Amino acid sequence: MSSWNPIKQPVLFLLDIAKKIMSSPYLKLIALFIMLQCKPVFAQDFITERSYYEDATGAMTLEQVKTQKFKPYQNALSEGYSQSTYWLRLKVEPLVQSNFRSLLLRIQPGYLDFIQMYDDLEPKNPDRVQGTLYSATFNDYNSTNFNFVIPGSDKQRYIWLKIKSKGSIFVRTQALTINTFIDYDLIQKLSESFYIGILFFLFLVPFTIWIKDKERLNFAFVLKQFAALLLVSLDTGVHRLLFTETSPVILNSIFNTTALSYTGVAIFFHYIFLRDYHMKSWVKISFAVLAVTIPFGLFKLLISDQISFALELNNIVLTLLAILFIAIPFYGLSWEKNVQPIFSQKFIFAIHWGIGLSMLLTTLPLLGIFKGSSYSMVPGLLNGSFTGIIFLFVLQYRNRMFRDQKAIEIQQATAMANYEKGRRQEKERFISMLTHELKTPLAVLKLAYEGTNLTFKDKHIEGALRDINDVIDRCALEDKLENQGFKPLIEPHSLKRVIYQKISEYDISDRFKFTAEQEITIDTDINLLRIILTNIIDNAMKYGDPTKPIIINNRIDNHPTMQYPAVITISNTVGDIGVPEEHKVFTKYYRSEKAHKYTGSGLGLYLVSSIAKLLKVK
Template structure:
């Protein structure tokens, strides 16, 4: 199996993951004189009857040591008593406790042999504390090491991650913590906005569920980290305190439906996977009922065990994708495993298996962030593939429309050609019919018959050449003496008296195909003779210019001149040309042959105001023989 490919976004996720984990530790150790981490000892009062006097008189052996990172008692209805000691202090200090969703936290601090009772941080008067999502208690200065107690009672998990600060250290900690949280929130909001802007979610169910997954991740963080509680009015805070449980259920539901769409459980071969996914979603919905009836504490530890099993099963499906050679299998496996590890750390801490609040606070954040970024790379790949398919479909559709339009035009042109051809052949056929019906054929009649046969032959010849030039004709490049070739074609044209031709004194050799060059020159001369007035001359001359030999044929036309832009198109005939027989193929054949011989031909129209006519100039340029 090949190693995982290093995606740029994956590198960003790893960096941000380390940033999220290391920064809180840097916060705690930034300045040793400004911070102190209390070491908790805990006692679980399952009877819910003990008061502070009874707990304070318990033997030391009744308390168990909690990890330095914090205390997590899991989901239960017992009262959690935490005992910790603080060294002497010369000034007031602040005890900062996270998470803030713990319902009832009471601090008992020593006061002349008794205890001073403070409920849920109500003594904090630090200005920045108004923007803190944690529970903050103000501790009075003590002259010697003193013992403090925390009483925790909650409908959520019994969790405490605490730090003692001086006022300056507290300000720094809040700003640093807000910066990390703000970065995480900003990243998720950016991902949501960017993915919504793609518009792919309108047609792609998997993309919609991915956006829902990111939104649910954001909502869990906002509720668990205390942001929603911070901005809520006082009358709404009791209701907002239930949001961590509710958003956690919504998050896990979004994970389930996203995985269902991502792995294609709705396909026929994955129906058993679909039923497993639906059973897990039903278990999530039961959590909503448990929250309503007050049984969430009993429900959630059981449900988190099911979630771990479910995510292990999803990881096995992703691993199977890797073994079957799926192009995105490794990225999917990596994202699923990262998300699983984040939820696993949360599950272990919530169930009290791992007694460390740092796992609860940061395992979900780090795992979710890393998995979202990897999933984003997968969705981006799918988006690019979908756009490529969409673009290919549009191009194919456009190509089909172009072909259909071209076919339609070809049919119209062929219909026009057949109509025009039948019209052009009717005239010489009528002449022949009238001539052969006469008992005596005079010399004049014979001349008309010969001309009619010549016209028909010319039309038929051009139709025969057309079939060849529409495909690639066979050409052979050879040295051709152009002056002699033009002279021969002028003689064969039979219009010597109308053709002004002054051949150069020396031979001019070009590199071309003799047979096809004859066809080109013959068509140019024939076209000039046919469409110019009967008593006007046409001009043929040859010039050398910059390594080319150019043949220029000029003739006058009466009435509306041809359009130089369309004069070489198949079946094109100017309005003034319909007086003569023709099929609109001569110059089209010329243009095709010229292109296949590697030459070029241009047409320009020159106005002649005095003669009240126009001059058509055809310029054929051939490469000189090297």
């Protein structure tokens, strides 16, 4: 067997899985969504130079900023979480050979708190502001993106953006003609609506599965997909267009709370999924630590109003979770304990590496660890559908396997039940046969010599017949007890009278020494109590010293630790067969080695123990 290569083989397996998944129509639809998202990047953009300056004081004016040295950046600015104010200097090319006199400055993503634009062509209008701190009506064009209409010019010029945000400083800008802006904004809206529809489908299907099979993993998956659907819907900014009269502070709180909640739900889902794979202790601890940070982050967000801290903590947790996903297939699971895992190590590797890498491509630029691009947000948006499709297939396969396994277990249980039923019926037939076929000739033999003067030999014959009869009776009694055929008839009885009657049934009643401290009345089934006394006295007579008396005593014991105050004691002197093994005397069919010279079934004291439990005595 070839050795497991931790890099090459999983990557090849991941590519193979990707080929199979791409045959799915749902993945083709998502690919269309990606193309629709990327196409605006290649549109004619009138911004030819981008640079930024970080104002750590947050107090500088435009005139002061213009004298500072700006740093160039490409495509998107990603500086992570910061309390600083960022100034963007954008060089706009002249609007020539065009029927348009204005451009639309398009700013993404839609979660930036404060954006203020300065344009030298409009010095009398310096208070043009937008952001999540303001209503969507502040936009110059009705869109989920922030935008400003700026006048065209026949010369190059700079426009300035002042940006503050408690979220990550990740900014993309484009200057487009009105028609181009409208075209691509429409494409964006259609693609976002289409993608939300896919997420709704990926929520609805597992929801119907959960309704039929309310397993915890199905519930966790439904919860995760609902959280992904809600988060992506809010991330598009559509809620700002729908609720223009609602306070922007409330809308921001809903979005931020959803973002943190989604992280907590994702942790919960993946923990539940990996439970079947014998996670090592450090993985369980890691999940627990990451899970604890979510309510802490929500407290900072909603109670302490430390929004920036909470959002940065959330992205750090997502980054650590992604790294955990990458490490788990190698070091986090006890594969030697997974005798028959539902999915192989290669499959778990492919799933978790795919999820982990897609998360890192988004979280690292948001944290400012490395510079992002126009594509940086796409993996994060697609994570909900990627994991949704993968785990939808996984759960369907897993549920099918569980159903098949459950069907096999039911078949095995049914077969075992039928076997036990047949075995019980066969035993009942055997006991019935034994009782009928042996008791009849025994009765004939007994009649043959009844009424005659028996010799010593005849006495032995009578004793043997009695022993055989006792064995049969005990077998029948044991079968009846085992099949719960007894229903005790509880009535009050004199314990002294019961014992006297029992002793009088024996021919050698002078061998007994019975003492009773007082008259004792007990509530019991008289027939079952007689069976107990018979078996114990028979044992004492058969295996005890025949020259010594059998001592019987009954008394009341009022000691506080005694659960049963009425006590019967039957004792005898050990005979020639010696003392049996104490821990085995109540075991079914147990007989000591020397006891085999006497006829017996090994059921006597077992019946005593069983009937005592039935009567709830010790």
